[in-house]
Amino acid sequence: MATLVVHNQTSSAQDAEALQQAFKGWGADDKAIIAILGHRNVHQRQEIRKAYEEIYQEDLIVCLESEISGDFERAMYRWMLQPADRDAVLVNVAIKNGTKDYHVIAEIACVLSAEELLAVRRAYHRRYKCSLEEDVAANTTGNLRQAIGYHAIPPPLPFVFLYWNVENVHSSLLLVGLVTSYRYEGDEINVKFAQTEANVLHESVKEKKGNSEEVIRILTTRSKTQLVATFNRYRDEHGISISKKLLDQTSDDFHKVLHTAIRCINDHKKYYEKVLRNAVKKFGTDEDGLSRVIVTRAEKDLKDIKELYYKRNSVHLEDEVSKETSGDYKKFLLTLLGK
Amino acid sequence: MATLVVHNQTSSAQDAEALQQAFKGWGADDKAIIAILGHRNVHQRQEIRKAYEEIYQEDLIVCLESEISGDFERAMYRWMLQPADRDAVLVNVAIKNGTKDYHVIAEIACVLSAEELLAVRRAYHRRYKCSLEEDVAANTTGNLRQAIGYHAIPPPLPFVFLYWNVENVHSSLLLVGLVTSYRYEGDEINVKFAQTEANVLHESVKEKKGNSEEVIRILTTRSKTQLVATFNRYRDEHGISISKKLLDQTSDDFHKVLHTAIRCINDHKKYYEKVLRNAVKKFGTDEDGLSRVIVTRAEKDLKDIKELYYKRNSVHLEDEVSKETSGDYKKFLLTLLGK
Numbered sequence: 027m028a029t030l031v032v033h034n035q036t037s038s039a040q041d042a043e044a045l046q047q048a049f050k051g052w053g054a055d056d057k058a059i060i061a062i063l064g065h066r067n068v069h070q071r072q073e074i075r076k077a078y079e080e081i082y083q084e085d086l087i088v089c090l091e092s093e094i095s096g097d098f099e100r101a102m103y104r105w106m107l108q109p110a111d112r113d114a115v116l117v118n119v120a121i122k123n124g125t126k127d128y129h130v131i132a133e134i135a136c137v138l139s140a141e142e143l144l145a146v147r148r149a150y151h152r153r154y155k156c157s158l159e160e161d162v163a164a165n166t167t168g169n170l171r172q173a174i175g176y177h178a179i180p181p182p183l184p185f186v187f188l189y190w191n192v193e194n195v196h197s198s199l200l201l202v203g204l205v206t207s208y209r210y211e212g213d214e215i216n217v218k219f220a221q222t223e224a225n226v227l228h229e230s231v232k233e234k235k236g237n238s239e240e241v242i243r244i245l246t247t248r249s250k251t252q253l254v255a256t257f258n259r260y261r262d263e264h265g266i267s268i269s270k271k272l273l274d275q276t277s278d279d280f281h282k283v284l285h286t287a288i289r290c291i292n293d294h295k296k297y298y299e300k301v302l303r304n305a306v307k308k309f310g311t312d313e314d315g316l317s318r319v320i321v322t323r324a325e326k327d328l329k330d331i332k333e334l335y336y337k338r339n340s341v342h343l344e345d346e347v348s349k350e351t352s353g354d355y356k357k358f359l360l361t362l363l364g365k
Numbered sequence: 366m367a368t369l370v371v372h373n374q375t376s377s378a379q380d381a382e383a384l385q386q387a388f389k390g391w392g393a394d395d396k397a398i399i400a401i402l403g404h405r406n407v408h409q410r411q412e413i414r415k416a417y418e419e420i421y422q423e424d425l426i427v428c429l430e431s432e433i434s435g436d437f438e439r440a441m442y443r444w445m446l447q448p449a450d451r452d453a454v455l456v457n458v459a460i461k462n463g464t465k466d467y468h469v470i471a472e473i474a475c476v477l478s479a480e481e482l483l484a485v486r487r488a489y490h491r492r493y494k495c496s497l498e499e500d501v502a503a504n505t506t507g508n509l510r511q512a513i514g515y516h517a518i519p520p521p522l523p524f525v526f527l528y529w530n531v532e533n534v535h536s537s538l539l540l541v542g543l544v545t546s547y548r549y550e551g552d553e554i555n556v557k558f559a560q561t562e563a564n565v566l567h568e569s570v571k572e573k574k575g576n577s578e579e580v581i582r583i584l585t586t587r588s589k590t591q592l593v594a595t596f597n598r599y600r601d602e603h604g605i606s607i608s609k610k611l612l613d614q615t616s617d618d619f620h621k622v623l624h625t626a627i628r629c630i631n632d633h634k635k636y637y638e639k640v641l642r643n644a645v646k647k648f649g650t651d652e653d654g655l656s657r658v659i660v661t662r663a664e665k666d667l668k669d670i671k672e673l674y675y676k677r678n679s680v681h682l683e684d685e686v687s688k689e690t691s692g693d694y695k696k697f698l699l700t701l702l703g704k
Contacts, residue, residue, distance in 0.1 A: 157588070158547075160586035163586045206498075206547070243541075247499035
């Protein structure tokens, strides 16, 4: 369930006018902005943006960007975009910022439904004039691969060097496979596949020298229902969940991406709870993670995630957010959290 | 331009009734079937199927399958399916028949637009209860990979053995990358990329020991416009087109798939002309290839392909088809060819 509290609006045009009023004078009336936009659903927000454009010949998002700033501005910007467009922006930032935020790419690719992911790919075309997979592939290990080369016949390089390189190729292949997937969404489970593929995953996780191509094939092509059956099979056989097992050993990029993908497919609410926990526990707070989860899930299942958070940490998420953030940013997040 | 000659119909119901008349008695009236269905466009054919279902509570396609047979039946079956559904069937047959018809998979993935390919993936879900990429990945080198293993740290196997294995992994990765692509379709060209990536392709083609991962990345993620610029750059630099160069050396599956993909992206009409030429020139005629091209292109650009055929072979395609086929199959193909 969602946390967003939607207030009845009189009309999109009235909202647009009220926002324009809030922008007037020195310093915007942030309270008024939050009171309006923090209580409108995705459809209403798009209508307000349209009405604003019609009345004032200006893009509401551009106006917001010039009127507010910092974490509040970034969160509001993402809130105002259509979900597919927002996810396209999130992936693009993760690709381009150079800090290897591969988990954001894997998260979006694995949490969304097949049609939702496709909508992100369409939005990516419109916004960045290239395909999503093109940017992921070219930016994850492109330069590395070009510089060193990864030959069909292994080149006479020390094995350790080759290993390093191959791991990078694998994380890139896994990411590209995840973002290009269009998974079957039926309920069918093949018990035999679940068994054999749980073994393949076990081989890969165990000391990390298994058959990575097979792991990539399994994770990027099987349906989520089938994968969950495979993960269950793994846990039954080895007495530990595959994500816990991976956590013990996660160090290289490939296994990190694998870990995120498995957790998002297995139980994305639990995954988001952990992202929030890490975000508020981190020294200095991870505003990117905090805003991302709250903005993307407020209209979907943030209520369930909040409950999981309380169950796991014995403290309310709202209280943690209150403690770790301040000002309009704090007010906005708490509004989206339904407070 | 299309070759299909569409006749005005009075109504889908009348067509359905005429077909039912044609099915009566011992042996169907194939002439009547061709006279109707060989002159209806994709929309009309779907309407006739619907009308037939409503009037007789039977699926027209199933009735056709029981009334006619052989190459005629197979061609008619494909003609009666919606294009995306038909392509899903074609890919499935190519995946499952065990004769490594990888060129059919590459052809469909590379000739279709991004949205058309996506429609095939949707149709594949509906028909086969799994994703297209799932079947391609599991059936191209799955067993081989599992049997031998392809390790991050190269196993102590003779290099020639590893090479063989890696080539199979690469052809699978290339095929999966092609069918999962959702290419950007804008006109932008990056001249610098065209230059550097023409070099990467050159390295791969030259003695076939280049950087296959990079080749896969380029072929599966760049827009078609960008790729054509890269292929042109290659030709300018090396005085020979990359597809001609590949033809000289094509032997392993990876380079065969690469060759098909490049030809389909570069000029799919020229590619289809060659498929038709090979189909009729082959000892015993390749009915699969012949039907596939005629059925899939009759409503699109078969007229252009026919003209190319005449230009290249100084003989009319219709005359070749007349010579190489017979009976109702021949009548049907010639009807679709606009004769």
